[in-house]
Amino acid sequence: MAGRSGTGSGGRLFFNSEFMGTVISLFNHKGGVGKTTTTLNVGAGLVELGKRVLLIDLDPQANLTLSLGIPRERYTIYEAMCGESELVPYEAKPGLDIVISVLDLSGAEMELVNEPGREMILRELLEPVVNDYDYVLIDCPPSLGLLTMNALTASHYVLIPLQTEYLAVQGLSKIKQVVDKVRFRLNRSLQIGGVIATMYDSRKVLNNQIVDLIQKYFGDQVFRTMIRENVALAESPSKQKDIFSYQPASNGAEDYLALSREILTRFEDASVQTPST
Numbered sequence: 001m002a003g004r005s006g007t008g009s010g011g012r013l014f015f016n017s018e019f020m021g022t023v024i025s026l027f028n029h030k031g032g033v034g035k036t037t038t039t040l041n042v043g044a045g046l047v048e049l050g051k052r053v054l055l056i057d058l059d060p061q062a063n064l065t066l067s068l069g070i071p072r073e074r075y076t077i078y079e080a081m082c083g084e085s086e087l088v089p090y091e092a093k094p095g096l097d098i099v100i101s102v103l104d105l106s107g108a109e110m111e112l113v114n115e116p117g118r119e120m121i122l123r124e125l126l127e128p129v130v131n132d133y134d135y136v137l138i139d140c141p142p143s144l145g146l147l148t149m150n151a152l153t154a155s156h157y158v159l160i161p162l163q164t165e166y167l168a169v170q171g172l173s174k175i176k177q178v179v180d181k182v183r184f185r186l187n188r189s190l191q192i193g194g195v196i197a198t199m200y201d202s203r204k205v206l207n208n209q210i211v212d213l214i215q216k217y218f219g220d221q222v223f224r225t226m227i228r229e230n231v232a233l234a235e236s237p238s239k240q241k242d243i244f245s246y247q248p249a250s251n252g253a254e255d256y257l258a259l260s261r262e263i264l265t266r267f268e269d270a271s272v273q274t275p276s277t
């Protein structure tokens with residue numbers, strides 16, 4: 001049931017207001033590590049905990065959009081990024097809105113290449129809607145292109161999902177480097193908000209070794225909750241539901257609820273700064 005929601009916030013300013021939603025990018029340039037699954041189910045977990053959440057599908061693969069079964073509507077993130085519309089959220093379920101994506105978005109990086117301030121577009125688009133939500137979660141594509149730069153420039157925090165397998169740790173220094181560069185050039189208050197171990201299987205020795213390695217590298221930035229490998233999480237996109245609507249008694253639901261609680265504790269204790277150049 002898609003319908004327009006999340007209308008303007010009466011001119012409160014994204015950059016200066018004390019009362020504003022927290023914007024979080026789910027980022028890892030490596031593919032298939034659980035970014036989309038985590039965006040969807042942390043978003044839904046925060047809704048379970050009484051928060052109002054906006055998801056932004058910033059990936060031309062549109063997996064997040066498809067996972068919620070939102071049909072192609074007239075307005076997507078593509079039109080907004082290209083200056084043809086404002087951000088238009090659709091309601092996925094009460095408390096959970098989404099700005100949908102579409103394959104055309106893959107052309108946006110080329111189309112915007114000569115646009116002045118091209119890394120700031122999403123931040124500006126968020127300004128009139130960010131205060132309608134407690135949390136805005138941005139699902140990044142598996143790349144380091146302009147779309148990802150827009151997500152990081154618009155965010156207070158980056159959450160990094162990491163699959164607990166050998167190759168997962170290969171890109172860690174690159175991730176830190178990119179976040180540092182964006183912080184220096186585009187968004188002074190960007191912080192790594194945490195690292196999430198995904199698809200974890202405690203029976204696999206290798207998984208445990210990788211978790212040790214991640215903890216050595218990121219210290220207490222690693223969330224205590226690890227997302228276990230769980231078949232219901234893999235099935236739920238084909239049912240076009242988040243895990244709490246699909247199988248609320250599954251390990252997947254248990255883990256994502258625990259992670260959402262941990263995120264709330266971590267971020268609501270911290271004083272959130274506004275993105276600023």
Ligand SMILES: Nc1ncnc2c1ncn2[C@@H]1O[C@H](COP(=O)(O)OP(=O)(O)OP(=O)(O)O)[C@@H](O)[C@H]1O
Pocket residue numbers: 030031032033034035036037038059061063140141142198199200227228229230231233234235237
């Ligand atoms: N905890 C889990 N247990 C089992 N399967 C999972 C789990 N988390 C994610 N998956 C599955 O793994 C695959 C990759 O996950 P997902 O799409 O979330 O990764 P991604 O980082 O968004 O990928 P991409 O980089 O392509 O956008 C999907 O098929 C998803 O259903």
Ligand SMILES: [Mg+2]
Pocket residue numbers: 035036037059063139140
């Ligand atoms: Mg994805």
